[in-house]
Amino acid sequence: MSSTVAGLLQVGLLVAALAAAYRPFGDYLARVYTRTTHSRVERVIYRLARVNPDSEQRWGTYALGVLGFSFVGIALLYVLQRVQSVLPFAYDRGNVPPGMAFNTAVSFVTNTNWQSYVPETVMGHTVQLIGLTVQNFVSAAVGMAVAIAVVRGFTRQATDRLGNFWVDLVRGTIRVLLPVAFVFAVVLVALGVAMSFRSGVDVDGQTVAIAPVASQEVIKELGTNGGGVLNANSAHPFENPNGWTNLIEIFLILLIPVSMTRTFGTLVGDRRQGYVLLSVMGALWTAMLAVIWVAEANGLRPLEGKELRFGIPSSALFANATTGTSTGAVNAMHDSFTGLGGGAALLNMLFGEMTPGGVGTGLYSILVMAVIAMFLAGLMVGRTPEYLGKKLGRREVTAAAVSILAMPTVLLLGAGIAAVLPGTQGALNNPGAHGLSEILYAYASASNNNGSAFAGITVTSDWFQASLGVCMALGRFVPIVAVLCLAGALAAQKKVPATAGTLPTTGPLFASLLAGSVVLVAALTFVPALALGPIAEALL
Template sequence: MSSTSAGLLQVGFLIAALAVAHRPFGDYMARVYTGSAHSRAERAVYKVARVDPDSEQRWGTYALGVLGFSFVGVVLLYVLQRVQSVLPWDFGRGNVPPGMAFNTAVSFVTNTNWQSYVPETVMGHTVQVVGLTVQNFVSAAVGLAVAVALVRGFVRSRTDRLGNFWVDLTRGTLRVLLPVAFASAVVLIATGVVMSLESGVDVDGRTVAIAPVASQEAIKVLGTNGGGVLNANSAHPFENPGAWSNLIEVFLVLLIPVSLTRTFGTMVGERRQGYVLLGVMGALWTAMLGVIWAAEASGLRPLEGKELRFGVPSSALFANTTTATSTGAVNSAHDSFTGLGGGGLLLNMLFGEMTPGGVGTGLYGILVMAVIALFLAGLMVGRTPEYLGKKLGRREVTAAAVSTLAMPAALLIGAGVAAVLPSTRAALDDPGAHGLSEVLYAYASASNNNGSAFAGITVTNDWFQSSLGVCMALGRFVPIVAVLCLAGSLAAQRKAPGTAGTLPTTGPLFATLLGGAIVLVAALTFVPALALGPLAEALL
């Protein structure tokens, strides 16, 4: 069987598996977030945290919960790294330097998992398990909570309440992420993924690093986190031994973002609404997979930077999926992709990572873009736009615009300043078009909370540690606050019945409008930068 045929078979198997899981898992998540009963474990958490689980919050209080919880997470994770030398299982690796500790703390709390360090020589098992893995769970649960709060904004009428952040956070962690991650870890162990508390094993006189990989690998991909326990990430045979583990990891990356479209349709009471979103996500994901796969199979650099056990098809599938979500895991060196292939990976992030996007972030990102698309349609026909019976006025469109523009502003300002600094030129292996692509990719990855990187740029100096950390925080929390503001405004409205002038949002016309808006916003914002970087490199 040719590599192309094998690759197409993998894609077909992946889509079939997602189709099977989409309905039951999506409906299960809808029940999780709409049910009123609390389990014993959840009640214990609420008692310790002094939370009334039956109370609900206004959007501002909900947002303060998100920001306060995340701030405490950054502080605790920073301190944990700075005192690593006194913790068990530190293996003599010492305390993490301040700049690196700040960058890493912000990175994992924002679900970015950007790593400016070598995990097997810098992080001990205690920091990995108690600090980083915990954030892999709760940062993903925060994204789920914000997405559900926005859906409630569309569903509810004439209320100022969006639910309870602490309840949504707890349910997302205990009912969704933890059981699926546990089962997935067992499956990954069966495929050969390593699970050990040892620091390493001796092989022919050399020490090969090992770790409790399987437990962290499962939530790394399920929560669209992406940070590897080992420096080579999912290109390392201990994290990703072969074809089956590779396909399982891609499936886990897509499972929640894809299934959330069913959750959305179920919660709003019209499942066709979710199918339209899924169709747009799937069309753009498929188109970009074709571009990246074709570019890498062109013969220019077919196996450079790729594991032979995966080859071009599986490398393209993995890379396309992790950049179309906010995952950042890699099974190949993105820096070694062709100009067009690497540009495709960058473009996936510049779409806003909503094709299908990260856990929670993909759903609320595409719903925000739906608001923008309907606003543009309303301008063309001279009508006030509506979505799911809610008017999209000045307040709603302003919140959507702020959410949409936060990432480009952080990315372009950060990359623009970095591009003129002498320290940046010293950190690049290539000062030309590819070097600019490396800078753009780094700030796109940080601002989109992705976490992957081109390998030809060294980001360990104070400027990169600080500026990338700031971009991660802005790219995460400005959209979250804007989305929750949008949700509060929608929930306060009375749901109005559709009229003859209402644009249907369950057919191909709206799907085309929404997909076009995603591409148009990215094109108008980023084409000049792309022309100087990936496009120039591809034409050289």
């Protein structure tokens, strides 16, 4: 069987699995966030945290809950790394240096999971399990909570309440992430993924690092996190031993972002709305997969940077899934991709995390772009734009604009400064266009909370640790605050009835308008930078 046929079969199996899970899992997510009853475990948590689960919050209070919880998480994770030497299962790896500890703390709390270190030589098992893995769960739950709050903005009328952040956080963690992660951790162990508390195993006189991988591998993919327990990430045979584990991990990456479009359609009372969003996500994702696959298959050195167990099709599929979401996991070296293949992976991130995007972030990002698309349509026909019965006025459009401009601002500023600072040139392993591509990819990955890397750039200096950490924080929290403000403004309105002049949002016209807006915004913002990096490299 040729690699192309095998690759197409993998894509077919993946799409079939996602289609089978789409309806039941998407509807289950809708029930999780709408039920008014609380489990016993949840009530214990609320009592310990002194939270009234039956109260609801204004958008500002909801946002303060997100920010407060996240910044406390950053502080605790930073301290945990700085005292690692006195913790059990540290294996004499010592305390994590301050700059690296800051970067890592921000990275995992923001669901970025960018790693500027070699995990098996820097992080002990206690920090991995109590610090990093916990954040893998709760950072994903935060993204889902914000997405649901935004959906409530469309479904509610004449209210200033968006739900309760603490309830949404707990439910996403306990009812969704934990049970799914438990089931698939068992599956991965059965398929050969390592699970051990030893520091390493001796093989022919050499010590090979090992860790409790399976329990962390699942949430790494399910929560679109991406931080590997081992440095080779999902190219390592302990994390991803065969083709079946590779396919399952891709499925886990896409499961929640894809299913949340069904959740959206269910909650707004019109599932066609969710299908339209899914069609746009799917069309862009498919186009990028084709570009990466063809570019790598026809490159001068097609197998460079690819794990031979997977080959080009599986490497292209994984790369497209991980850069189309906010997942930093990789099963191939993106730095060794062709100029066109690497540029397509980079463009996936520059679309703004909506093809299909991260857990929760993909849904609220494409909803923001839907608001922008309807605003543009309103300008073209000369009437006040509406979306799902809500008028889009100055406050709504301003909040949407802030949300989509936050990432390009911090990305281009960070990359621009890094490109001209004399001290940063020594961090590049490649000169010219590819070196610029490495810088652009690093800041795109940080600003989009993705976490994958070209890896041809060394980011252990204080400048990179600090600047990338700031980009992660701003790229995560500025859009969150903006979209919650948007949700608050929408919830305060009463729905207006559709008229003959209302643009339908369930057909191909709106889908084309939305897809065009995604591509147009990315093109107008990033083509000049891309022309100097991956485009120039591809044309050489």
